[in-house]
Amino acid sequence: MSDTNLSADDQKRIAAEAALAYIKDGMKVGLGTGSTAAHFVIALGRKAKDEGLKLTCVPTSEATDKLAREVGLTVTTLDDQPHLDVTVDGADEIGPRLTLIKGGGGALLREKIVAFASSQMIVIADESKVVPHLGNFPLPIEVVPFGAQATGTRILESGKLFGCDGAISLRTDEYGEPFVTDGNNLIYDWALGEIPDPDGLGEYLSRLPGVVEHGLFLGIAHAALIGKADDSVDTLN
Ligand code: 5RP
Secondary structure (H helix, E strand, C coil): CCCCCCCHHHHHHHHHHHHHHHCCCCCEEEECCCHHHHHHHHHHHHHHHHHCCCCEEEECCHHHHHHHHHCCCCECCCCCCCCEEEEEECCCEECHHHCEECCCCCCHHHHHHHHHCEEEEEEEEEHHHECCCCCCCCEEEEECCCCHHHHHHHHHHHHHHCCCCCCEEECECCCCCECCCCCCCEEEEECCCCCCCHHHHHHHHHHCCCEEEECEECCCCCEEEEECCCCCEEEEC
16 A cells, blocks of 8 residues: 555646646647646746647636746637647546536636546546535526626526525635636536536526636536546546
8 A cells, every 4th residue: 555645736737747648749628727727837938848849728817828838838819729639638527427517717608618528538626626516516607797687697597497505605706806817708607516417407508698618518528637645547438
């Protein structure tokens, strides 16, 4: 038995480094957002420099854009490169069959658009993110500011149709002001505990006027690389 006991941050780092195996010269790469994705961006910048790789990267947030440029990666937009080879991103929860909750970092909209534009989405995470069912992490839902209160009421009503019961709260920033996304929208976090029917709920939320996007990523991820406390990385397919 290994006596190694990596911290959660080191588990994120080894998962991020394992994802470098998916990157080949000439690829177009989507870059996720969050602390795990940041490990990947830094490792990718180092690999591109050491091996002289020509990569074109599309970041999923202003924060990732800044970091990618700092580490010397070539950054462009999805409009310039509408088809990407692979996106590497973190997650807040990884449930059965690679179902995900994302958006803890507030970038779910761009993350979903970029993942959809990619031939493969590879998830990287520490082992605490793997869960038997989705919902313990509050589900982020991005809404337009107009009528946000009313949209919140519609969201709560939709929950009753799908066996979901829980409070929603408008996300705030470190100053107690409403958190504003890169797309100038707001985010509700919906504490559900368990989501019995993620597909049904996700489809319903997608049809609600005022909802821009929700953090259920279903049928999108191709593999998840899980960094573990014993210094190994598991691959989930
Ligand atoms: C950002 C996300 C992140 O991938 C998610 O919140 C995980 O973050 P971290 O890697 O910091 O644990 O979805 O919108």
